[in-house]
Amino acid sequence: MSTTLIQRHGTCQRYSDSVVHAGTVYLVEIAADTTLDAAGQAASMLAGVDRLLAQAGSDRRHLLMATLYLADMADYDAVNAVWDAWLPAGCAPTRACVQARLAKPEYRVEIALTAAVAQG
Structure with a gap:
């Protein structure tokens, strides 16, 4: 019987920062600085995404799908400006952006995304 290899990074009792399985990276990130x-939170969050992707053997050019959660849709344009500047040309993943009540009131944005592991 074969075992499927699952790599978990930054794992605690409740969640992992990222999970890699079958050549795909799954992660969720919030801003490191919620002030x-x-x-600013979007930029901080995307810097964390870069770190997690690198740890998993991927990068922003390999994004497959992203879901952005905004505490307030009034922040849509500001967050999109940061997202658009961060995303490499021609590498846009499928994406949804929704308003949601986030886990803490100081959170303005959260992202869930999948990416392919970069091939050698």
Whole structure:
């Protein structure tokens, strides 16, 4: 009987920062500094995404799907400006952006995404 290899990074009792399985990376990230406005939190969050993707053997050019959660849709344009500047040309994943009540009131933005592991 074969065992499927699952790699978990930053695992605690409740969640993992990222999980890699069958050449796909799954992750969720929030801003490291929640005192920032939505654009600042988006930039902080995407820096964390870069770190997690690198740890999993991927990068932003290999994104497959992203879901952005905003505490307030009034932040949509500001967050999109950060997202658009961060995303490499021609590498846009499928994406949804929704308003949601996030886990803590100071959170302005959260992201869930999948990416392919980069091939050698």
